[in-house]
Amino acid sequence: MDKKEISYTAAIKEIETILGKIENQELDVDELAGKLRRVTELIKTCKSKLHSAESEVDKILKEIGD
Amino acid sequence: MDKKEISYTAAIKEIETILGKIENQELDVDELAGKLRRVTELIKTCKSKLHSAESEVDKILKEIGD
Amino acid sequence: MDKKEISYTAAIKEIETILGKIENQELDVDELAGKLRRVTELIKTCKSKLHSAESEVDKILKEIGD
Amino acid sequence: MDKKEISYTAAIKEIETILGKIENQELDVDELAGKLRRVTELIKTCKSKLHSAESEVDKILKEIGD
Amino acid sequence: MDKKEISYTAAIKEIETILGKIENQELDVDELAGKLRRVTELIKTCKSKLHSAESEVDKILKEIGD
Amino acid sequence: MDKKEISYTAAIKEIETILGKIENQELDVDELAGKLRRVTELIKTCKSKLHSAESEVDKILKEIGD
């Protein structure tokens, strides 16, 4: 799945799912690193979304302020 | 919707709805900027309505004063 | 409505109704200027009625006084 | 109503009624001049009635005096 | 004249009624002169009855003895 | 079976099965040595998997931290 295509909310949901599985020991040790990589990817995506949202918000709010 | 066509009251109502969603974290981060942009438009519309009302009011009152 | 056709009392009543709406902020900004214009028209009508009544009244009262 | 046909008492009552309405601001400004004109007529009628009564009373009293 | 015709009592009663109305301002100005005339007439009648002999009465009284 | 191909979870399960049998003296002396050998191999495999997972996770986390 392209990281651009997953929504922020879906990403957060996936991270929560993975966290659940880790906590419930539903994951094989072999898979752990892979899942972590997925999580970091998702977070990266989220961060980027957040940053872009932030900068846009800044821009918009600046416009209002004017 | 054309900004000329929405009434001031309706605009304010829409702004408040969106603000409520933002405050309750009910929006996707992806949507935030879009919604915010809508709100700023609405506010701009309202301000313009307000300004035109104000200047018209001033004019009318000045006429009476004379 | 032609200003000649509304009675003084009705005019005053209408002015007060509009005033009440403004005070209770029941008017949409879009309507405000229009209503204000109506009020000023009504007041103008009333003033004119009052002035014409006044000159006539003065004349009559002078007769009574004699 | 012909001023000759109204009795003095009825005339006074009518004047007082109109006066009451003026005092209680119950008259429409539009009506004021008309009502005042009526009052002046009534007062004139009353004065004339009073004068004729006076001269007749004087005459009668003079007759008795003799 | 029969003594019952206009008795002193009836005359006094009528005079007092009229006087009462004048005192209580119940009399219309229009009626004043007429009522005053009536009262002066009644008083005149009473006085005349009081002072002058009615020949008819004298005649009748004379006849009784016979 | 190549040791690379057995999953961590499966390895753990086999170890525990063998150790269970030993404890219950279900194994012949002749088999014992063999099975023990298998166990030590499996444990080694697991340890290695664990270490590699750990080091990979560390690496990933370090990447994020940067």
Next chain:
Amino acid sequence: MENSSSVSLLELNSQIKSCLHKGFMAPVWVRAEINQYNEHYSGHCYIELIEKGANTDSIQASVRATIWASAFRRIKAHFETSTGQCLSEGIKVLVRAHVDYHEVYGISLNIREIDPNYTLGDLARKRLETMRKLEATGIMDMNKELPFPVVPQRIAIISSLSAAGYEDFTNQMQQNKNKIHYYLKLFPATMQGSSVPLSIMAALDKVAEHERLFDVVVVIRGGGSKTDLSHFDDFDLAYYIAQFPLPVITGIGHEKDDPVIDYVAHTRCKTPTAVASYLLEFGIEFESELDWLNEKISSESKSLLVVEKQRLKDLSEGINASTKLYMEQAESLLREDLLQTEAATKQYLQQLNFSLNRLGDSLTLGSYQFLNRSQSYQEKMLYMVESAMQRRFEKENNRLQVLSKDAQFANPDNILKKGYSVSYYKGKAIKDPSEIDIGETIETRVYKGSFKSRLLE
């Protein structure tokens, strides 16, 4: 026989006389009523005394009596001055008398004295009785209740031309100062003697025939003795007067007299003159009332006109003032409305501006809060994933350690260490010696190595 057993009339009368004289030596006091009364020209007075039954008029006892001329003058004068009453028929007397008997004339009382006090008491009692009787009829006030005319101008007079006071009365009435005309008509009646009641009643009858012609009736008679006036105490007369349809005014006798008819009359005056004054007063009063009314009506009419004039003036001024006030108020109301509208509009706009600004502020704050919360949630998730993994690794490490120990424990070398050994034959642990043939080689493992041996038995 006849001679011895009978007496002659003279003898009898002589015996009666002697008995009576013995029995009535002293004079006696006797109460009786005079039934017949006769003053003889000779100066003697002959009387018949009787006693009537308590409640009847029937005569229960009677006796002749005489007052000799020598005593009569004294007795009569004393009696009449004391009682104001003549000795006459019908009066009760207390007499002091000798019982005389004359053979020819029979029994008679020789009156020596008459006590006037007894008769006086009797008169008073009689008068009282009449009053009581009248009272009992319930008509005492009937005449008083008749309406009295405003001016009693037509007056029927019951009197006699010769009666004292009559002329005074008519003069007074006809020559009154106020020149009020009175119609006087005399209905003659006897005003003296016992025929008074009947005569007056007859006169009243005549008045009654012409009732409508008169306002009042006056009964007048001046002066007179007590006895004269006692006829005006008559019950029947009083009864008649009480019910007479016209008001009756009495003026009988002197100042101190009060005959019974005074009590039933509409009005009692002391004397005829007093009646005239009383009647005249009404005319005087009425005339002055007329004058007063005349003045009053004049002044009230004038003041009514004054009041009305003032009222008109007040109304004019009131109209003037209140109209001006009305206009001022209307104007100020308009001004106020305008000012209020202006203020309200401006306030409304200000309020809207403020609200909009506040919305903008809320939006800024909300947006940044939104972003912050998102970010911190994200960080929290990463941290939780990290620590969950850490925990997992720890757990797996522990598990592997435990498993290693268990495996070590299961190693047979541990048993061999304690001196146990295992022997093998053909690579298999020997559990049954019979499986091995004698002379065969077996291998035995001990802790520190192994050795081979041959089976001897």
